[in-house]
Amino acid sequence: MEATASLPEWRSNLAMIAALMARSKNELLRVPGAAIPGVLAPTIFFLGLNGVFGALTQLNGFETGSYESFIVPVSMLQGAGFTGAAAGVNLARDIEAGWVDRLLVSPAPRWVLLTGTVLSASARSLIPASSVFAFALLLGAGWPGIDGLLVLFSMVAAMAAAAACWGSALALRFKSQSAAPLMQAGMMGLILTTTAYAPLALLQPWLQSVAEVNPVTEVIEAARQGFVGGVSWAGTWPGIVALLGMLAILGAWALREMRRTAR
Amino acid sequence: MSQLATNARVVRALGMRSLRQTFRRPQLIAPILIFPTLLLAIQTGGAGGAVDLPGFPPVQSFLQFMLAGAMMQSLMLAGNSGGIALAVDIEMGFTDRLFSAPIPRFAIVLGRLAGTAALGLFSSLWFLAIGLVFGAEIESGVPGALIVIALVTTTAMAVGGIGAAIALRTGKASVAQGLFPLVLVVLFLSSAFFPESLMIEPAKTIAEYNPLSFVVDGIRNPIIAEINASDLLDALLAIAGIVVLGLVLSARALRHRLRVG
Amino acid sequence: MAAIAVQGLERAFEDVLAVQGVDLEVDEGEIYGFLGPNGAGKTTTVRMLTTLLLPTGGRATVAGHDVVNEARAVRASIGVALQEAALDPLMTGRELIRLQATLQGLPGEEGRRRADDLLERVDLGAAADRRVGTYSGGMQRRLDLAAALVHEPRVLFLDEPTTGLDPVSRKTIWEEVRALNDEGTTVFLTTQYLEEADQLADNVGIIDSGRIVAEGTPESLKAEIGDPHIQLQIAAGSIVEAEEVCARIGKLLPPRDGRTVLVEVANGAADIPRTVRALDEAGIAVESLELVRPTLDDVFVAKTGHHLEGESAEEAVGA
Numbered sequence: 080m081e082a083t084a085s086l087p088e089w090r091s092n093l094a095m096i097a098a099l100m101a102r103s104k105n106e107l108l109r110v111p112g113a114a115i116p117g118v119l120a121p122t123i124f125f126l127g128l129n130g131v132f133g134a135l136t137q138l139n140g141f142e143t144g145s146y147e148s149f150i151v152p153v154s155m156l157q158g159a160g161f162t163g164a165a166a167g168v169n170l171a172r173d174i175e176a177g178w179v180d181r182l183l184v185s186p187a188p189r190w191v192l193l194t195g196t197v198l199s200a201s202a203r204s205l206i207p208a209s210s211v212f213a214f215a216l217l218l219g220a221g222w223p224g225i226d227g228l229l230v231l232f233s234m235v236a237a238m239a240a241a242a243a244c245w246g247s248a249l250a251l252r253f254k255s256q257s258a259a260p261l262m263q264a265g266m267m268g269l270i271l272t273t274t275a276y277a278p279l280a281l282l283q284p285w286l287q288s289v290a291e292v293n294p295v296t297e298v299i300e301a302a303r304q305g306f307v308g309g310v311s312w313a314g315t316w317p318g319i320v321a322l323l324g325m326l327a328i329l330g331a332w333a334l335r336e337m338r339r340t341a342r
Numbered sequence: 343m344s345q346l347a348t349n350a351r352v353v354r355a356l357g358m359r360s361l362r363q364t365f366r367r368p369q370l371i372a373p374i375l376i377f378p379t380l381l382l383a384i385q386t387g388g389a390g391g392a393v394d395l396p397g398f399p400p401v402q403s404f405l406q407f408m409l410a411g412a413m414m415q416s417l418m419l420a421g422n423s424g425g426i427a428l429a430v431d432i433e434m435g436f437t438d439r440l441f442s443a444p445i446p447r448f449a450i451v452l453g454r455l456a457g458t459a460a461l462g463l464f465s466s467l468w469f470l471a472i473g474l475v476f477g478a479e480i481e482s483g484v485p486g487a488l489i490v491i492a493l494v495t496t497t498a499m500a501v502g503g504i505g506a507a508i509a510l511r512t513g514k515a516s517v518a519q520g521l522f523p524l525v526l527v528v529l530f531l532s533s534a535f536f537p538e539s540l541m542i543e544p545a546k547t548i549a550e551y552n553p554l555s556f557v558v559d560g561i562r563n564p565i566i567a568e569i570n571a572s573d574l575l576d577a578l579l580a581i582a583g584i585v586v587l588g589l590v591l592s593a594r595a596l597r598h599r600l601r602v603g
Numbered sequence: 604m605a606a607i608a609v610q611g612l613e614r615a616f617e618d619v620l621a622v623q624g625v626d627l628e629v630d631e632g633e634i635y636g637f638l639g640p641n642g643a644g645k646t647t648t649v650r651m652l653t654t655l656l657l658p659t660g661g662r663a664t665v666a667g668h669d670v671v672n673e674a675r676a677v678r679a680s681i682g683v684a685l686q687e688a689a690l691d692p693l694m695t696g697r698e699l700i701r702l703q704a705t706l707q708g709l710p711g712e713e714g715r716r717r718a719d720d721l722l723e724r725v726d727l728g729a730a731a732d733r734r735v736g737t738y739s740g741g742m743q744r745r746l747d748l749a750a751a752l753v754h755e756p757r758v759l760f761l762d763e764p765t766t767g768l769d770p771v772s773r774k775t776i777w778e779e780v781r782a783l784n785d786e787g788t789t790v791f792l793t794t795q796y797l798e799e800a801d802q803l804a805d806n807v808g809i810i811d812s813g814r815i816v817a818e819g820t821p822e823s824l825k826a827e828i829g830d831p832h833i834q835l836q837i838a839a840g841s842i843v844e845a846e847e848v849c850a851r852i853g854k855l856l857p858p859r860d861g862r863t864v865l866v867e868v869a870n871g872a873a874d875i876p877r878t879v880r881a882l883d884e885a886g887i888a889v890e891s892l893e894l895v896r897p898t899l900d901d902v903f904v905a906k907t908g909h910h911l912e913g914e915s916a917e918e919a920v921g922a
Contacts, residue, residue, distance in 0.1 A: 086708065086710050091708045094705050094711065095705055095706055095708075098701075098702050098705040098706070099702075101702075102691065102694065102698075102702060105691075105693040105694060106693065109693045109734075110693065116520065116523065119523045120523055120526075123523050123526050123527055123530070124526070126530070127526060127527065127529075127530030127531075127545075128530075129542065130530060130531070130541055130542050130544075130545025130546075131530055131535045131536045131541055131542075131545065132389050132392070132535075132536060133541070133542035134392070134395055134536075134540045134541070134542065135389055135391065135392060135395075137395055137396075138391050138392075138394060138395065146542075176687075176689060177685060177687040177689030178689045178690075178691055179689075180655055180685055180689055181683075181685075181689045181703070181750075182706065183654075183655060184653050184654065184655060184678055184681070184683045184685075185678060185703070185706035185707060186675050186678040186679040186706070186707065186708060187706045187708075188675075260372055260373050260376070260377075264373075264376060264377060264380060267377075267380065268380055268384075271380075271381075271384040271388070272384060272387075275384075275388060276384070276385065276388025276389045277388055277389060277391060281391045282387055282388060282390070282391075283386065283387040283388075283390040285387060286384070286387030286388060289387075340655075341654065341655055341656050341657045342657055
């Protein structure tokens with residue numbers, strides 16, 4: 080009577096991931112206005128930071144005279160951070176509601192359950208990223224070129240995945256939405272303690288030291304390439320390595336927490 | 343006189359409840375203090391070179407300039423948080439209990455504002471302490487610090503009045519919570535984080551007319567310079583304007599709430 | 604092979620031992636009722652058997668697989684409907700069961716077919732494409748049950764499946780459980796309702812404060828407590844004489860008040876006619892007469908000294 084899966088395991092796993100991603104889109108499509116906060120926050124940050132700090136480009140050491148161009152990748156990555164952290168908050172809500180028990184009691188491998196959450200966040204991050212990018216172009220940011228655009232949006236999607244691993248790990252650890260501020264603040268801190276506001280040489284000494292060891296600095300620099308000069312492999316690979324490293328560490332932590340839920 | 347004393351006791355009791363609610367739930371305080379502190383650290387570290395820009399006001403450091411903006415951000419979040427708490431009371435039915443008690447209606451709002459004022463006071467002390475620890479002195483000394491504390495506390499109450507009005511009007515915590523991006527917008531379009539004269543259009547023009555700019559400048563003045571009566575007066579007038587707006591909106595929203603239940 | 608075999612199962616939470624050495628065995632094709640008040644350890648036990656919680660002592664196998672070392676094999680063999688019907692209010696009923704089918708590894712077409720069949724079976728066909736958030740409590744429970752069955756599990760765990768439901772919805776769930784069992788599914792059912800355990804279960808385990816205090820068929824457990832008794836109120840005549848008459852028929856029990864006689868009878872309802880005749884011949888008029896059988900609550904009281912909470916709640920609302 081036990082149902083035997085007649086699909087090869089890899090196909091079954093892919094189908095599970097796709098089904099979980101399909102469920103997560105309901106949040107955007109079936110709750111009126113649900114997409115607005117996720118799009119609004121990074122867009123407001125972009126417009127606000129540009130309006131407030133735009134004069135910084137007058138300082139010696141800025142690679143561009145356009146603060147929009149300088150800051151647009153930061154705001155897009157911030158949007159990715161918000162989206163990933165929100166995935167963690169949604170997971171915490173699902174844990175509180177008992178929904179996650181339904182997933183855990185199924186034979187779906189734990190990594191499949193996590194991948195569904197992470198890939199959903201990655202896909203969703205493209206929405207606020209597109210909004211910020213559109214506003215940036217309207218305000219006169221330079222066109223980054225196709226290669227710059229590809230690098231930029233890939234970094235955004237991968238950053239959202241890393242943020243979703245962070246948020247998921249915290250959700251599984253604390254099993255409560257009250258961990259939400261930690262999810263959001265953690266990502267905000269990680270993304271902004273970098274060359275977000277100004278080039279490395281213009282940062283205050285303490286922030287310079289932090290930015291030098293913060294892997295997200297490499298991600299921002301890679302994402303910014305198309306706006307401040309040209310895209311090169313030398314400028315891109317450190318960002319890729321940084322993202323892969325974050326995904327590996329945060330993903331391993333999230334998976335460990337998922338496997339430990341029965342303790 | 344005895345009615346006044348009774349009302350004062352009611353306001354005090356509701357105020358104490360509001361304070362207990364706030365300080366017993368760290369997850370409510372943390373965003374009001376930690377988020378602005380984080381932003382203060384990052385913006386000071388990232389944009390600190392701005393003090394070298396031509397036209398930047400003479401300051402000891404960018405931190406000294408930014409303290410007022412951080413306090414402003416914190417008190418606005420506190421006002422928003424007070425609105426959320428009142429909306430939760432409405433959703434839970436607690437306000438019905440208060441409305442059916444023989445207490446003046448305004449006491450309900452005043453009690454809530456007492457909690458917001460306490461948060462404002464706490465945040466002003468917090469950021470003044472941070473400034474002192476990290477080397478940002480208060481140029482006008484103790485009198486200046488007292489002015490800063492007074493302005494931040496009264497502005498928190500004023501903003502809290504608007505938060506309360508929104509809560510009473512909508513009765514929904516989710517609406518109050520959704521206003522957080524608006525807080526950011528209003529702050530960015532003021533002189534909270536940068537001198538107006540150095541902002542980029544159209545933010546610059548908006549900031550020049552934004553009443554919050556007058557409030558922030560009034561809070562900032564004693565920190566970065568000797569007390570300037572003109573800045574102080576502008577700030578007080580702006581705060582008075584927000585108070586009046588809050589009172590009018592709250593009164594109308596209260597009447598609406600009593601009508602719809 | 605037993606469908607469920609549990610030896611010395613324990614679960615500690617910091618310094619609280621929620622489950623203290625539970626032993627039980629459930630045969631294939633059996634309905635096992637796990638009965639106990641709130642906080643007795645029922646849900647904790649179920650969560651360990653369904654691999655949601657690791658035991659801190661003892662061992663258990665479900666469908667032949669160890670719950671700790673072969674957890675994934677256990678999950679592939681079981682269907683679970685937990686105490687909180689964990690449903691997504693934004694999904695439709697059809698979407699939810701199809702998702703469950705996918706998570707159970709069923710190929711797309713087969714999963715869709717089974718989902719559609721089950722929705723009809725639990726009478727949710729018409730509501731299948733409505734959002735779960737619009738369903739009543741009874742509909743949500745039926746959907747939860749259907750989702751637990753999509754992969755035709757060998758063992759079905761139902762954690763308080765009818766708590767909070769109206770009598771009609773409860774009866775519907777009972778009928779469905781019986782039908783599943785007739786088809787060969789082993790059912791492990793936790794409940795705080797005596798009637799539910801009495802009506803459905805082949806065997807009952809009674810748990811209190813983390814320990815099994817009694818186990819057996821409902822009838823054997825009740826028989827342990829004693830024979831049924833006749834409870835009669837006399838309308839006219841001497842209570843002392845009535846007691847003398849009844850003492851010749853069965854064993855007198857301590858009286859409750861001055862007008863009621865309680866007599867334990869060995870033959871149950873068969874002793875009623877001769878009791879009535881004997882009282883009539885003695886000139887004693889009977890106002891009311893009732894045959895009271897022992898209940899599982901009597902079993903619980905005998906073993907633990909207190910009533911089941913659920914039963915008390917039912918009595919309180921006159922259910």
